[in-house]
Amino acid sequence: MLFGLIVACEVAFWVLLGAGLAVRYLLRLRRLGGLLLLAVPLVDLVLLVASVADLRGGGRAEFTHGLAAAYLGFTVAFGHDMVRWADVRFAHRYAGGPPPDRRKRYGRELARHEWRAWGKGMIGWAVACGLLLAGVVVIGDIERAVALLEWAGRLTFAMLVWLVFWPLAYTVIPKRAPVDARPPLDARESHHDRVPHSSGEQS
Structure with missing residues (x-):
């Protein structure tokens, strides 16, 4: 039942996000669209209340309770970025906004980008682990809280793997930008033909 609620919350997140953007940019009702976007975090609140109520019922913590905590934690960390990502693309397509940044990153810029992303992931990890420990306290019995x-442990391991294979890897071995290929020979010759001759070379 809790797993179904997690799925429903994910669907509700995107429905509210899409509705808010459509109202803001298609119907030109910016205030109402903003209110719909502000309602997006309420979806997480519903899931949190349902999870706490389920644990307080005296049952044993299950896989889905931990999944709910992980979902909430990383939604807190990356939810704003997802809203901004969708807002930029919707505004560009339907309201003449600036195009999204699609440039590829290399070298130190890529490393900094990966460190920032991992830092946000650590925020999600901290929130999720805080909720998991709170669940252990609510249950009051370690044996019934083993799943949490x-x-x-799973989230900690995932963050360590992320750290090693992305931020650290791109810091130690920076990704180099590809070397620009030289223009074709015929293109160079055409460019040479278009260059005017100096007065000294004229007959």
Whole structure:
């Protein structure tokens, strides 16, 4: 039942996001669109209340309780970025806004980008682990809360893998930008033909 609620919350997140952007840019009702976008975090609140109520019922923590905590944590960390990502693209397509930044990153810029993303991931990890530990306190019995502690271990392992293979990897071995290929020979010759001759070379 809790897993179904998680899926419903994910669907509701995108429905509210799409509705808010459509009202803001298609119907030109910016205030109402903004209110719909502000309602997006309420979806997470519903899931949090349902999870706490389920744990307080005296049952054993299950896989879905840990999944709910992980979902909430990383939604807190990356939810704003997802809203901004969708807003930029919707505004560009339907309201003449600036195009989204699609340039590729290399070298130190890519490393900084990966460190920032991992830092946000750590915020999600901290929120999720905080919720998991709070769940352990609510249950009041380690044996019935084992699933929550296992989720804390999974998330910690995932963050370590992320750290090693992305931020650290791109810092130690920076990704180099591809070397620009020289223009074709015929293109160079055409360019040479278009260059005017100096007065000294004229017959």
